[in-house]
Amino acid sequence: MTTEAEPGGPAREGTVVRNRAPARWFHAAVYLSVLVLMATGWWLTLGREGDPSLLARATGFADAEIHTVVGWVLAGLAVAGLAFGPKGLRALVVDSARLRRSDLRWFARWPKAVFTGRFARHEGRFDPGQRIANLVMVALLSALVVSGVGLWAVSGGPAFVWFNRVHRWSTYAFTPVVLGHILIAAGVLPGYRGVWRAMHLGGRLRRRDAARVWPGWLERRDDEEGGRRG
Amino acid sequence: MKTKLMALTATGVLAVALAGCGGDGDAGEEGGPTVAIVQPAEGGTVAVPFTFEVDSSEDLGPTDTGNHHVHLYLDGDDSVYEVIESGNGEPIEITADSPILAGVADGEHTINVSLRNADHSAAGAEDEVAVVFGAAGSGSTGGSDGEEGTEDLYDY
Structure with a gap:
């Protein structure tokens, strides 16, 4: 066991910091706004507008208004992410776009490993399934933000019809992906137990969870840490 | 630093451009869109279900057509409304399961309509009529003599 600590934070035995505070806060802001948008968006899509x-009852605003306002919050977060975290965003995309031949073995063992925790080894910062989900979510969130701004900008007419189609179909594609992400990230499945800590509270993940899900990343991190110390 | 400046500049330009082409419609403009309540008439008595008719200068349709629609609500509370997407200039029936009728007591109420763009923003045209809910009889009647409704709102 080693002792790891986030710079400036208290040391914790047997844990490792996977994500720093700005990334965790950004992730939390994005997912909270996405959850509100999904709830209100599906409410409207299912024909409950006006009810x-x-x-809506808790806030006193109509669902359509909440959806529009929180949509702007998400658009603002996207712009803030581009403006203030371009390195992090680039790293997310670059790390996610890597696919090695050995990752195929990881995919082959994944259905069983979800329950047993015996994942095939991979070398990425993200596991191969997570990499695909990252790319799909970034692409679909971008489509949703751009089409959402487009819907607001044109208000109606033929261009609105097209923005609406993009927005609607992106929602259909995004919903199962994000639900799968929540199921995995929540740590409900035995193979992913404990991974929720990577993005919450202090971002301190138990080392045994990190070694099970992201073995190559943990080893590289330990090597870098050892190099700095010694 | 250069990248951040470029991103911030692009954001500002985008915001200004979008602010210029968005907005809440054409309120007060001559020749702008119109909406008017045809039924029930001002001062009419209403029992549920009631006949409602709206007339707009704009084509009405579901959101995915890009057309306008009308929000129908009571007493100025536009957080609860019925969506009118068709039947421009034709009578339609507002039934007891409409969200605007949940918990509405007998008595005087104002029926409001607001013409909306496909994105739900206000298109700048509104109308309202004062009616009495709960009067005897079914459907709406025009131009009541001011009789106060004392019976059940819902006429089943």
Whole structure:
């Protein structure tokens, strides 16, 4: 066991910091806004417009208004991410776009490993499934933000019809991906137990969880840490 | 630093451009869109279900057509509304399961309509009529003599 600590934070036995505070806060802001958008968006899509959801009753605003306002919050987060975290965003895309032949073995063992925790080894910062999900989510979120801004900008007419199609079909594709991401990230499945800590509270992940899910990343991190110390 | 400056500049330009082409419609403009409540008439008595008719200068349709639609609500509370996407200039029936009728007591109420763009933003045209809910009889009647409704709102 080693002792790892986030710079400036207290040391914790047997844990490793996977994501720093700015990344965790950004992730939390994005997912909170996405959850509100999905709830209100599906409410409207299912024909409940005008009939206030629980959220609309709690806030006193119509679901369509909440959806529009929170959509702007997400657009603002996207712009803030581009403006203030271009390195992180580039790293996310570059790390996610890598696919090695050995990753195929990881995919072959994945259905069983989800329950047993015996994943095939991979070398990435993200596991191969996570890499695909990252790329799909970034692409679909971009499509949703751009088409959402387009819907607001034109208000109606033929261009609105096209923006609406992009927005609607992106939602259909995005929803199962993000639900799968939540299922995995929540750590409900035995193979992914404990991974929720990577993005919450102090971002301190138990080393045994990190070694099970991201073995190559943990070893590189330990080597870099050892190099700095010694 | 250069990248951040470029991103911030692009964001500012985008925001200004979008602010210029968006907006809440054409309120007060001559020749702008119109909407008017045809039924029930001002001062009419209403029992549920009631006949409602709206007339707009714009084509109405579901959001995915890009056309306008109308929000129908009561007493100025536009957080709860019925969406009118068709039947421009034709009578339609507002039934007891409409969200605007949940918890509405007998008595005087204002029926409001707001013409909306496909994105739900206000198109700048509104109308309202004062009616009495709960009067005897089914459907709406025009130009009541001001009789106060004392019976059940819902006429089943």
